[in-house]
Amino acid sequence: MRIQFYPSPELENSLTNEAKQLGVNVSTLVNDLLNNHYGLIPDTSLSNSELRKIIFKEVGDFVKSQKNGKEFDLNEASDTYKDIGMVYFGKPSIIKAKIGKEFNGKYVGQIEPFIHIRQVLLANGKPKKTVGNRAAIYVIGEDLQKNEQTFL
Numbered sequence: 643m644r645i646q647f648y649p650s651p652e653l654e655n656s657l658t659n660e661a662k663q664l665g666v667n668v669s670t671l672v673n674d675l676l677n678n679h680y681g682l683i684p685d686t687s688l689s690n691s692e693l694r695k696i697i698f699k700e701v702g703d704f705v706k707s708q709k710n711g712k713e714f715d716l717n718e719a720s721d722t723y724k725d726i727g728m729v730y731f732g733k734p735s736i737i738k739a740k741i742g743k744e745f746n747g748k749y750v751g752q753i754e755p756f757i758h759i760r761q762v763l764l765a766n767g768k769p770k771k772t773v774g775n776r777a778a779i780y781v782i783g784e785d786l787q788k789n790e791q792t793f794l
Contacts, residue, residue, distance in 0.1 A: 647672070664691040665698065690737055697723045697741055702755045710783030713762060715772050716742055746778060758783040 649657065661671040674689035688696070700720035708714070717724040726738050749756045762770040762779045770779045 661691075664695050666691045666694055670694075690740075693722065693726070693737065694741060694744070696720075698745070698749065701745070705755050705759060705782055708782050710758075712782045713779050714782070715775075715777035715779050716745060717772075717775060717777055742778065750780065 657668050657671060661668045664671065671691055674691045678689060697716070697720045700722055701716065704714070704719035723738065723741065726741075745756075746761060750759045750761060751757060759780050759782055762781050764770050771777060772779060
């Protein structure tokens with residue numbers, strides 16, 4: 643469903659500023675606020691915006707503490723990410739996939755401290771993934787050509 647929303651200039655400014663502080667877009671922030679207002683996010687749970695902020699901080703700290711050539715996935719780099727359940731209120735949770743896609747699309751190789759991070763690719767050009775949970779693998783500070791794996 644799409645809903646058009648026309649906030650006052652003051653509300654728009656407040657939403658924009660808060661979204662920037664959290665590192666999310668206004669749509670995500672409004673969605674989180676409405677879910678929280680209607681009790682769809684339990685008091686003991688974090689909103690998607692809060693999760694993203696915590697996870698990207700943890701991954702950034704992890705990256706800064708590692709040496710070049712270190713391969714990792716988001717589960718290794720962030721305990722918060724690792725602890726996100728795959729089911730939310732009896733339905734499949736898509737937040738892990740959304741955060742992983744956002745990390746790869748917006749952060750990897752583009753924003754500090756992730757400038758020197760690259761996704762590891764197999765010889766056939768497909769992403770290398772972990773065996774257990776099929777998470778994408780990234781490498782710190784080295785050219786991917788040196789880290790390509792052969793496809794079996």
